[in-house]
Amino acid sequence: MEQHKVMILGTGPAGLTAAIYAARANLNPVVIEGNEPGGQLTLTTEVENFPGFPEGIMGPELMDNMRQQAEKFGAKFVHGWVSSVHMSQRPFRVTVDETDEYVAETIIISTGASAKMLGIPGEADLVGRGVSTCATCDGFFFRNKPIVVVGGGDSAMEEATFLTKFASEVTIVHRRTELRASKVMQDRARNNPKIKWALNVTPVSVKSDGNKVNGLEVRDNETGETRVLPTEGVFIAIGHQPNTAFLNGQIDVDPVGYIITQGVSSATSVEGVFACGDVMDSHYRQAITAAGSGCKAAMDVEKYLEGSAFQDWSVSSSVSTH
Secondary structure (H helix, E strand, O other), rough: OOEEEEEEOOOHHHHHHHHHHHHOOOOOOOOEEOOOHHHHHHHOOEEEOOOOOOOOEEHHHHHHHHHHHHHHOOOOOEOOEEEEEEEOOEEEEEOOOOOOEEEEEEEOOOOOOEEOOOOOOHHHHHHHHOOOHHHHHHHHHOOOOOEEEEOOOHHHHHHHHOOOOOOOOOEEOOOOOOOOOOHHHHHHHHHOOOOEEEEEEEEEEEEEEOOOOEEEEEEOOOOEEEEEOOOEEEEEEEEEOOOHHHOOOOOEEEOOOOOOOOOOOOOOOOEEEEEEEHHOOOOOOHHHHHHHHHHHHHHHHHHHOOOHHHOOHHHOOOOOOO
């Protein structure tokens, strides 16, 4: 069985950037695409905040461009889902779709984090057409429009407050009367005149005009009655889940599941295994920061394979902020 120098798990901005850098370093990376090649950006429409595209670029087009660039330098792509990774001995063994096995000296994990969704009718169909999980990414598109934010934690309060920069008004929808957010974040939201409240209600479905969102149907938890909140944007802010379950506890993660990296590097608790992108970053979650961390991971792998020491990288306990 052929032994590869580096395998990259995931093809979002982090994984594809790592592939570009690793390929240019003549490491001949093998990239496992996963079930969602291109990552979360393939679910978005226009991306306006990625440097170098003053007129914006469609998310799927940006990811396709990055893939082509990696292939140009010699990266090999394998379509499939990583079933398991065996890190107890080296070289590492990676099983794809439960049947195909690959062997690698190093691994870069860039499997991302999935936004938790409500699972209600209309939600999945309208992602990119009014349903979003990223205020920083999509808030600009909702200037002077009514927006709904679903959630009751700090993230929901933060996103709602941020969205008031653009929206005509923001309504926070939460299934309980009491919020989970810290008092500081609650007070900040409650003191914002552009934020309205719809508490003790449960989202039932996302409504559309046949093309884009025009309302969120909610059910009053006390009376059982339903009503539709008019809105042009529904932002889901109920948390993210890092895609690390397949690692089966072989690597150090924080209580939520984000991979912990060493100091300023992308090195993990397992020698020869590196991590980049949203799988180790619970704070920024932007395409450009993910791409930057992918560059770091590829450079770290190159130094590791050359025999460079890691100890100077352990400046702090983790580069992740949770």
